[in-house]
Amino acid sequence: MITYIDKIGRLLTANIQYLIGVLLMVYLSIRATILDQHQGLRTIIGVVSAQIYFTGWQAIPLISVLALASGSITILQSSSELSLLGGSEMIGNLLVVIMVREIGPLLTALVVVARSGSAVATEVGNMRANREIEALESIGINPLSFIVFPRIIGGVISVICLCFYFVVIALIGGFFLTRIIDEMPLNFYLDSLVQALTVEDFFLFLIKTGFSGTIIFSISCYQGLAVKRSHHEVPQVTTKAVVDSIIVVTLFNMSVTVLFYLEQLMMLGGV
Amino acid sequence: MSVLVKSLHFEKLTFHYEGQEPLLKNVDFEFPISKRGVQDNAAACRALDKRGTASSQQARVVVIRGAQGAGSSTVMQILAGLQTPTLGSYLINGVPVENMSFEEFLPFRLRMGYGFDTGGLLSNRTLFENLVLPLNYHKMYSPQEAEKRVLALMKRFQLINFKDLRVAYVSASLRKMTVLIRSIIMDPEILFLDDPNIRISKEAQQMYAELLRELINNGTLHTIFIASFEESFFSYFDYTTIYLEDRQLFNTERSRQKIIAISQ
Numbered sequence: 269m270i271t272y273i274d275k276i277g278r279l280l281t282a283n284i285q286y287l288i289g290v291l292l293m294v295y296l297s298i299r300a301t302i303l304d305q306h307q308g309l310r311t312i313i314g315v316v317s318a319q320i321y322f323t324g325w326q327a328i329p330l331i332s333v334l335a336l337a338s339g340s341i342t343i344l345q346s347s348s349e350l351s352l353l354g355g356s357e358m359i360g361n362l363l364v365v366i367m368v369r370e371i372g373p374l375l376t377a378l379v380v381v382a383r384s385g386s387a388v389a390t391e392v393g394n395m396r397a398n399r400e401i402e403a404l405e406s407i408g409i410n411p412l413s414f415i416v417f418p419r420i421i422g423g424v425i426s427v428i429c430l431c432f433y434f435v436v437i438a439l440i441g442g443f444f445l446t447r448i449i450d451e452m453p454l455n456f457y458l459d460s461l462v463q464a465l466t467v468e469d470f471f472l473f474l475i476k477t478g479f480s481g482t483i484i485f486s487i488s489c490y491q492g493l494a495v496k497r498s499h500h501e502v503p504q505v506t507t508k509a510v511v512d513s514i515i516v517v518t519l520f521n522m523s524v525t526v527l528f529y530l531e532q533l534m535m536l537g538g539v
Numbered sequence: 540m541s542v543l544v545k546s547l548h549f550e551k552l553t554f555h556y557e558g559q560e561p562l563l564k565n566v567d568f569e570f571p572i573s574k575r576g577v578q579d580n581a582a583a584c585r586a587l588d589k590r591g592t593a594s595s596q597q598a599r600v601v602v603i604r605g606a607q608g609a610g611s612s613t614v615m616q617i618l619a620g621l622q623t624p625t626l627g628s629y630l631i632n633g634v635p636v637e638n639m640s641f642e643e644f645l646p647f648r649l650r651m652g653y654g655f656d657t658g659g660l661l662s663n664r665t666l667f668e669n670l671v672l673p674l675n676y677h678k679m680y681s682p683q684e685a686e687k688r689v690l691a692l693m694k695r696f697q698l699i700n701f702k703d704l705r706v707a708y709v710s711a712s713l714r715k716m717t718v719l720i721r722s723i724i725m726d727p728e729i730l731f732l733d734d735p736n737i738r739i740s741k742e743a744q745q746m747y748a749e750l751l752r753e754l755i756n757n758g759t760l761h762t763i764f765i766a767s768f769e770e771s772f773f774s775y776f777d778y779t780t781i782y783l784e785d786r787q788l789f790n791t792e793r794s795r796q797k798i799i800a801i802s803q
Contacts, residue, residue, distance in 0.1 A: 300641065300642075303642050304642075306676055306677045306678060307676065311676065394662070395661075395662075398658045398659075398660075398662060399655060399657070399658035399659045400658070400659070400660070400661050400662065402616075402621050402655070402659065403655065403658075403659040403660065403661065404661075405620075405621055405641075405648075406619060406621060406648070406651075406652075406653040406655075406659070407672065407673035407676070407721070407725070408645055408648045408649050408673065408676075408677060408725075409672075409673070409676055410641045410642075412641075496556075496557065497556075
């Protein structure tokens with residue numbers, strides 16, 4: 269029994285230490301960026317835009333395919349089921365719940381973890397092993413403000429934009445794709461969507477995508493910087509960055525959803 | 540420009556890499572650095588030049604020697620603030636470095652140059668971009684002046700044809716030369732050179748030694764620390780030797796014979 273308690277305690281301590289480490293790195297990178305008098309806005313914008321290009325722009329083909337596929341499948345399935353139940357006008361509500369609130373943010377985050385989180389962890393890890401981080405320090409450039417901060421900002425912007433793109437393509441592109449087999453009028457479909465969208469959806473979307481981006485790029489940079497001196501550590505930290513990012517992002521998305529519906533239930537007097 | 544770094548001191552300093560035996564244990568050591576003001580130094584150099592004597596004698600060249608793997612590179616890294624002591628203190632001008640934030644240490648850092656033994660160049664940038672980055676970042680010169688300065692140095696060291704190539708696309712000797720040039724690009728007053736002789740030819744070493752002499756004559760560079768096993772580079776200068784043995788630093792010649800025997 270004591271062994272189990274001991275194991276749980278160790279696991280908990282290790283995770284808390286990990287979380288504190290990541291949060292401390294984020295705090296220090298913000299602090300370094302504010303305090304760094306030499307790093308101009310131009311330098312930051314340069315790295316941020318490169319990050320947006322790699323994370324956002326280059327992911328568009330993959331996101332397009334996923335959005336079209338998931339959008340058309342969801343529209344097709346829900347419209348046929350709802351017609352059978354006589355609730356076709358509810359299609360907007362169903363799609364907003366599925367696409368805008370849940371699938372869009374989560375699927376986009378998972379794509380970004382796989383494509384860019386792993387790339388950032390590898391890049392930073394290799395920089396550590398090649399002594400590039402040390403080199404930056406030796407010339408008076410703080411790696412936290414030069415490498416970490418712009419990557420987090422670029423990552424957050426990319427995830428928000430990619431997710432918005434995903435939702436638009438899934439809802440609009442998916443609709444046109446389903447018209448091949450299903451004859452739903454466009455006006456009816458758009459009206460249903462517009463009526464279903466609320467301010468809460470907008471905030472939920474921003475919270476989920478914004479924090480997912482922060483989580484992915486903070487963990488990836490943290491793991492990359494955790495490389496000590498050897499190249500053989502790079503694949504290990506990359507795998508850890510991907511696994512940790514997926515777990516934390518999924519748990520985060522799930523928690524936000526639970527809290528959101530709990531609040532809705534409380535407002536309705538259900539809890 | 541006044542001298543910023545006036546003393547470097549290890550106080551009961553211990554250092555070890557994670558999971559390894561200590562490389563330095565409880566070391567108390569005052570490093571010899573040039574105590575002259577820059578003005579005096581430059582004047583003395585000019586006087587010596589008139590007599591045709593090597594002007595480098597007015598700067599302090601300190602060679603850190605030890606058996607292979609003893610940790611002389613680590614001593615350099617600690618001195619340059621790139622490694623933090625595991626225990627004890629490293630004091631610059633009497634102030635412990637380990638208590639300083641990156642921003643607090645920055646004024647010292649900008650007066651120090653560091654030449655890495657291996658690696659140390661940004662792989663996603665060209666050789667030219669690697670050299671111009673510190674000058675543009677710290678806005679030490681206008682972008683045009685910085686470019687002119689870097690191009691002149693690249694031309695002098697025959698790197699100009701490779702200036703637009705990324706680090707991975709040039710030979711190890713060109714990479715090493717770029718690292719050595721970057722170490723002096725910000726006109727440091729203290730220079731740390733970790734194995735400056737490896738991977739570069741005798742001619743290149745001589746050219747670099749000439750450049751260092753010019754910087755000493757200009758009055759900017761006043762102390763050079765060299766961690767090296769071979770004499771090929773530091774024999775260009777008059778130097779003081781510090782020995783690293785049994786995890787301790789010594790000023791005396793106590794262990795010189797032993798180290799020479801190992802090197803042979």
